[in-house]
Each structure stands twice: as C-alpha cells, then as structure tokens.
Amino acid sequence: MIEPLILAIETSCDDTAAAVVQGTTVRSNIVSSQDIHNLHGGIVPELASREHVKAIAPIVQLALAEAAVDIGDVDAIAVTYGPGLPGSLVVGTHYAKGLSLRLGKPLYPIHHIEAHMYSGHLEDPTLGFPALCLVVSGGHTSVFLLTSLTDYRILGSTRDDAAGEAFDKIAKMLGLGYPGGPYIDRLAKDGDAAAIAFPRGLHHEASYDFSFSGLKTAVRYYLQRTPDGERRSHADIAASAQQAIVDVLVHKTMRAAMDHGVRAVVIAGGVSANSLLRTAMRDRCSAAGMHFVAPRPMYSVDNAAMIGFLAAQRLAQGSAGEQTLDFGIEAHALRAR
Numbered sequence: 001m002i003e004p005l006i007l008a009i010e011t012s013c014d015d016t017a018a019a020v021v022q023g024t025t026v027r028s029n030i031v032s033s034q035d036i037h038n039l040h041g042g043i044v045p046e047l048a049s050r051e052h053v054k055a056i057a058p059i060v061q062l063a064l065a066e067a068a069v070d071i072g073d074v075d076a077i078a079v080t081y082g083p084g085l086p087g088s089l090v091v092g093t094h095y096a097k098g099l100s101l102r103l104g105k106p107l108y109p110i111h112h113i114e115a116h117m118y119s120g121h122l123e124d125p126t127l128g129f130p131a132l133c134l135v136v137s138g139g140h141t142s143v144f145l146l147t148s149l150t151d152y153r154i155l156g157s158t159r160d161d162a163a164g165e166a167f168d169k170i171a172k173m174l175g176l177g178y179p180g181g182p183y184i185d186r187l188a189k190d191g192d193a194a195a196i197a198f199p200r201g202l203h204h205e206a207s208y209d210f211s212f213s214g215l216k217t218a219v220r221y222y223l224q225r226t227p228d229g230e231r232r233s234h235a236d237i238a239a240s241a242q243q244a245i246v247d248v249l250v251h252k253t254m255r256a257a258m259d260h261g262v263r264a265v266v267i268a269g270g271v272s273a274n275s276l277l278r279t280a281m282r283d284r285c286s287a288a289g290m291h292f293v294a295p296r297p298m299y300s301v302d303n304a305a306m307i308g309f310l311a312a313q314r315l316a317q318g319s320a321g322e323q324t325l326d327f328g329i330e331a332h333a334l335r336a337r
C-alpha cells in the first residue's frame with residue numbers, strides 16, 4: 001500500500017517550516033529561521049508574523065520541490081494550531097486552511113508540544129511505549145509519560161521560566177548573544193562547573209516540577225554583589241549555571257522514568273541540543289538499562305516534520321482530519337489529559 005502524502009506546516013514561533021511526510025518517512029523538511037530577532041535580543045511577535053507572511057509560500061514550494069511532490073498529489077495537510085504566538089499561528093493555520101479548501105483535502109490540526117513529545121518516535125519508529133519525554137525549549141519545560149501515539153500524561157512542568165529562557169537570560173547577563181543556550185554551551189567547556197554553587201530549584205521536592213527563576217536571580221546577584229577580584233570568570237559562571245540547570249533536568253526526568261518503569265527516555269526541544277544534557281542523560285539511561293533517544297537537531301528544534309509525522313499516525317489510525325475548518329488557534333494552554 002502506498003502511504004498518504006502529507007504536507008505539514010509549522011509557524012508557531014519564529015521559524016517558518018514546511019515538510020512532506022509519508023508514513024514514518026520524511027521526504028523533505030525545510031526550516032527558515034528569522035534572524036531579524038537576533039538584532040533585538042529576543043523574539044518580537046509583530047516582526048515574526050510579518051516574516052512568516054513573506055516566507056510561507058516559498059518554504060512550502062521548497063518542501064514540495066525537495067520531496068519531488070506535486071501539490072496536486074498531496075493527500076492531506078497538517079498544521080500547528082498551538083500553542084504559540086497568536087500572530088504567527090494565524091499565518092500557518094490560514095495558509096493551511098486555504099490549501100485544504102483549494103485541494104479538497106483533509107486538514108489535521110496538530111498540537112505543537114504533542115509533536116515535540118513524539119519526535120523521539122519520528123527519530124526511531126521502533127522506540128515503543130511506555131516512554132518518558134522531557135520537552136525542553138525556549139517556551140516549555142515539561143515531563144510527559146507517553147503510553148501510545150495518542151495517549152500521554154503530563155507529570156511535571158516548570159512553575160516559572162522554561163529552561164531555554166533561563167539559558168537565554170543568563171547569557172544576556174554575561175553579555176553573550178541570542179539565543180543564549182548555544183553560547184553558554186560553548187563557553188562552559190572552558191569553565192569549572194563546580195566553581196559556584198548555584199541553586200537547584202525544587203531539587204528535593206517530590207513533584208516532577210521545575211523552577212529556574214531562583215537560579216536566574218542567583219546569577220544576577222552573583223554578578224552584582226561579588227567584589228571585583230573575587231568574581232570568577234564568565235566561563236566558570238556559564239559552566240556552573242549550566243550544571244545547575246542540567247542537574248535538575250536530569251534528576252527529575254530520571255526519577256520520573258524510574259517511578260513509571262519506562263523502557264525509553266527521549267529529550268526534545270531546542271535545549272535538548274545542549275551537550276552536557278545529552279551526555280548526562282545518556283550516561284544515566286545507560287546505567288539504568290533504559291533506551292535513550294535525542295532526536296537529531298533537525299527534528300528537535302521547531303520543525304514541520306514532527307507535525308507531519310503525528311498527522312500521519314493519526315491518519316493511519318483512522319482519524320478523518322478536520323472537515324469544517326472552523327478550528328481556532330491555541331496560544332498558550334498545554335492540554336493536560
């Protein structure tokens with residue numbers, strides 16, 4: 001049987017992305033990042049929407065061309081409906097609705113975080129269940145227990161900043177570029193991670209929740225209050241702060257994995273690119289006899305392949321997609337089941 005061809009679109013934040021997915025095969029995966037925000041040290045929502053408007057048609061064309069697929073051969077459209085920036089989501093969802101109407105093909109609205117959660121299964125379709133997934137990005141830090149391609153449960157979440165936000169804000173305090181995570185990752189390699197004992201938020205609490213605002217404040221106070229001459233190097237500060245973030249992420253995720261007897265652990269989202277987090281999770285999983293998957297960067301940052309993959313699984317399970325096109329966008333809520 002030839003599996004249906006899905007054209008997927010993702011515009012929830014500052015990346016315009018399109019992909020063509022067929023079953024578990026990604027035939028193309030195109031992402032256009034909006035560099036314009038780097039000049040502002042953070043995402044400017046108004047600029048993000050305008051950039052999506054400019055990029056969406058060429059990016060969709062590129063995804064089709066790279067997959068050697070004619071638009072007329074597409075069997076279904078998939079699109080991120082939320083959560084994200086409302087002005088950004090509107091561009092992708094309306095482009096997708098227009099295509100769906102024009103082609104007379106079903107539309108699959110996909111939840112952005114659910115797509116991140118299953119990116120481990122996109123990377124390795126043999127992964128199986130139950131699996132645990134830590135979604136860590138600029139906007140989210142949550143631990144999910146996945147029991148099937150449709151069923152999952154949220155076990156814990158951040159109570160304040162997301163881990164990526166903590167990386168970005170600390171990088172800003174150190175005068176590094178944006179987004180800050182990759183800068184901290186690089187600088188930390190030359191530093192001493194044990195130089196400063198920064199706080200590990202909620203480390204000893206029984207919940208699987210996270211908190212990073214205390215760390216952020218501790219770094220700010222350290223920079224403001226440590227006398228000149230006593231202050232450690234920026235590399236030491238970066239290494240110590242990174243260690244504090246990674247310690248809690250690994251500790252809580254592994255405790256949740258043990259408590260729920262999972263066979264596999266996945267990390268997804270932009271922060272999953274962090275080299276210390278990857279090594280630490282791999283080591284802990286290997287010691288616990290658990291399979292560890294960190295999807296390759298093109299599947300772990302914001303991308304449309306993960307949106308198309310989830311739509312393909314829904315379609316395979318008999319979902320007919322959205323027939324009325326009256327679904328709305330979802331800006332913030334993380335659906336808890």
Ligand code: KG4
Nearest residue numbers: 137138139164179181182185270271273274
């Ligand atoms: O999933 P993502 O690409 O998109 C958004 O959530 O917007 O995640 C972006 C986040 C940023 O906060 C960035 O600093 C962080 O991922 N990030 C990293 C690394 N690479 C990206 N954080 C730590 N270490 C990295 N190597």
Ligand code: ZN
Nearest residue numbers: 116137301302
């Ligand atoms: Zn994301």
